Amino acid sequence: MNTAEAYETNELADSQTLEMLRVQDLHAFYGESHILHGVNFDVKRGELVTLLGRNGAGRSTTLKSIMNMVGRRTGSIVINGNETLNMKAHHIPRLGIGYCPEERGIFASLDVHENLLLPPTVRSGGMSLDEIYGMFPNLYERRRSQGTRLSGGEQQMLAMARILRTGARLLLLDEITEGLAPVIVQKLGEVLIQLKERGMTIVLVEQNFRFAAPLADRHFVMDHGQIVEEISAEQLPSRRDHLNTMLGV
Amino acid sequence: MTMIFGVPLAVFMGQLTLGLVNGAFYALLSLGLAVIFGLLKIVNFAHGAQYMLGAFAALLGFRYLGINYWLALFLVPLVVGGFGMLMERFLLRRIAHLDHLYGLLLTFGLALIFEGTLVNFFGVSGARYATPEALQGGLNLGFMFLPTYRAWVLVAALAMCLFTWFMIERTRLGAYLRAGTENSQLMQAFGVNVPLLITLTYGFGVALAAFAGVLAAPLYPVSPTMGSSLLIVVFAVVVIGGMGSILGAILTGLGMGIIEGLTKVYYPEASNTVIFLVMILVLMLRPAGLFGKEA
Numbered sequence: 001m002n003t004a005e006a007y008e009t010n011e012l013a014d015s016q017t018l019e020m021l022r023v024q025d026l027h028a029f030y031g032e033s034h035i036l037h038g039v040n041f042d043v044k045r046g047e048l049v050t051l052l053g054r055n056g057a058g059r060s061t062t063l064k065s066i067m068n069m070v071g072r073r074t075g076s077i078v079i080n081g082n083e084t085l086n087m088k089a090h091h092i093p094r095l096g097i098g099y100c101p102e103e104r105g106i107f108a109s110l111d112v113h114e115n116l117l118l119p120p121t122v123r124s125g126g127m128s129l130d131e132i133y134g135m136f137p138n139l140y141e142r143r144r145s146q147g148t149r150l151s152g153g154e155q156q157m158l159a160m161a162r163i164l165r166t167g168a169r170l171l172l173l174d175e176i177t178e179g180l181a182p183v184i185v186q187k188l189g190e191v192l193i194q195l196k197e198r199g200m201t202i203v204l205v206e207q208n209f210r211f212a213a214p215l216a217d218r219h220f221v222m223d224h225g226q227i228v229e230e231i232s233a234e235q236l237p238s239r240r241d242h243l244n245t246m247l248g249v
Numbered sequence: 250m251t252m253i254f255g256v257p258l259a260v261f262m263g264q265l266t267l268g269l270v271n272g273a274f275y276a277l278l279s280l281g282l283a284v285i286f287g288l289l290k291i292v293n294f295a296h297g298a299q300y301m302l303g304a305f306a307a308l309l310g311f312r313y314l315g316i317n318y319w320l321a322l323f324l325v326p327l328v329v330g331g332f333g334m335l336m337e338r339f340l341l342r343r344i345a346h347l348d349h350l351y352g353l354l355l356t357f358g359l360a361l362i363f364e365g366t367l368v369n370f371f372g373v374s375g376a377r378y379a380t381p382e383a384l385q386g387g388l389n390l391g392f393m394f395l396p397t398y399r400a401w402v403l404v405a406a407l408a409m410c411l412f413t414w415f416m417i418e419r420t421r422l423g424a425y426l427r428a429g430t431e432n433s434q435l436m437q438a439f440g441v442n443v444p445l446l447i448t449l450t451y452g453f454g455v456a457l458a459a460f461a462g463v464l465a466a467p468l469y470p471v472s473p474t475m476g477s478s479l480l481i482v483v484f485a486v487v488v489i490g491g492m493g494s495i496l497g498a499i500l501t502g503l504g505m506g507i508i509e510g511l512t513k514v515y516y517p518e519a520s521n522t523v524i525f526l527v528m529i530l531v532l533m534l535r536p537a538g539l540f541g542k543e544a
Contacts, residue, residue, distance in 0.1 A: 067438045093440035105435040109427040117421070118428055119439035166439075 020045045020170050020201040026075035028065040035061045037225040048202040050212045053222035054248055059205040060102055063172045067099050068092055096123045098163030102174040106147040106155045113143040115158055119166045126167030136161050153184035170201045177208045185211055221246060256514050262393035268510015270399045273406035274461055276502025278483045280413055281457035283498045287430040288450045291352035297476030298360035299455045302329050303462020304471045308378050318381040325463050326456035333455025337448050367473035375470025402464050409460060410499045417495050485528045491541020
């Protein structure tokens with residue numbers, strides 16, 4: 001049995017179901033402040049879902065809670081069949097998760113190439129450097145530049161690219177289109193479609209509803225630290241006005 | 250006789266060498282402080298004591314276990330660095346979530362305990378550690394006499410500085426360290442075991458101090474207080490260089506050693522204060538230090 005097969009078998013044994021992520025009754029706290037108030041949602045393998053909502057609704061905190069980056073959490077977060085609530089923060093990515101933070105987290109003391117190689121491999125089957133540079137040719141041209149010297153769009157691509165190398169199968173992407181030019185947003189949309197075709201599972205926190213709408217299978221609307229509505233791609237056309245009111249756009 | 254600004258060349262070069270050797274110690278020690286501060290955000294006030302422990306370990310290792318200088322140069326940093334890792338794991342980690350001032354107080358307290366304990370057993374007068382045979386004597390360069398051991402210290406300290414620079418700037422582990430210094434939480438979210446990285450980093454910084462201590466043992470009297478007096482100057486060097494860069498710590502250390510040495514030639518009265526004068530000047534003109542990044 002070669003490694004890839006072992007990995008596949010292992011992955012099936014991991015899950016038994018098609019469920020990649022299940023969050024149940026998740027509460028999260030920063031010190032005394034109670035941010036999430038019982039979040040419930042699930043993501044199937046290969047799905048792309050969005051977390052929509054106004055600023056402060058708890059979308060970024062939901063992603064951070066999954067990564068164990070907040071002060072305290074209660075409830076349940078099952079990733080690939082593993083309950084992670086009591087896991088150490090550095091063990092969670094090794095379940096095959098890639099996290100792209102809202103502020104992008106490009107390291108100034110590393111050049112582009114070093115930034116790209118930084119996150120350790122968490123699973124086999126990640127994209128090769130050639131594939132990644134093929135997907136983001138700009139990064140190859142600027143591979144010796146200091147990470148933070150890149151334009152905002154290039155930094156965003158770098159933040160995405162570096163988690164594709166690690167073999168992560170579940171991507172948590174926080175506001176990846178924020179403040180970027182339309183042409184870059186379009187490029188990111190193409191990248192997401194390619195990743196979906198590769199079977200990646202993606203949770204997208206997004207303000208830009210027009211960007212997210214055609215990509216996503218399901219949308220979860222958050223408000224006051226809870227999921228208040230679930231809208232499937234089929235329901236979307238009839239619910240669009242309602243959604244716009246809720247998001248305040 | 251050749252004169253440089255009214256001073257005989259031999260005297261000038263002699264003081265320059267002394268200054269460079271002191272500078273090499275400043276560089277090694279401020280390098281360790283900078284590495285530790287970068288990731289742990291702790292001003293390691295035990296650094297002087299750990300340097301002293303390095304010298305003492307060499308002395309006692311020779312006296313009771315017959316460990317020679319060359320073996321000590323290799324073993325002592327491992328032992329004292331390992332001891333540092335225990336300090337981090339069982340003491341510093343417990344207060345890591347508190348204000349960084351507590352780390353300063355804790356390491357300062359530990360330094361006093363180490364010093365006090367050794368004073369209790371060995372007194373303050375200091376003991377001599379013999380220069381290894383191969384490095385005794387000196388070279389007559391024609392224009393000056395160069396003691397072999399001082400030349401060796403310079404070479405060894407600079408080699409260690411370069412090794413450290415290479416490890417941090419050119420290896421994968423170093424990239425983890427640099428990235429962890431910027432944003433350790435995100436590193437954790439990438440699956441890097443940051444607590445382990447912190448323990449190793451502290452241990453490495455302490456090992457650098459212990460290495461300096463072994464190098465210093467044949468030069469200066471080995472006494473429990475040898476670190477605390479040096480550390481004050483090293484802190485001034487760190488302030489001048491700024492905490493920002495590895496190369497900065499090395500260059501500032503050497504530079505300050507040279508300035509101190511030359512002051513001894515031209516205005517000996519100021520030689521003990523010149524570094525602090527430079528520090529005041531730098532603080533006025535570039536508060537983040539010569540190589541520091543403006544906050």
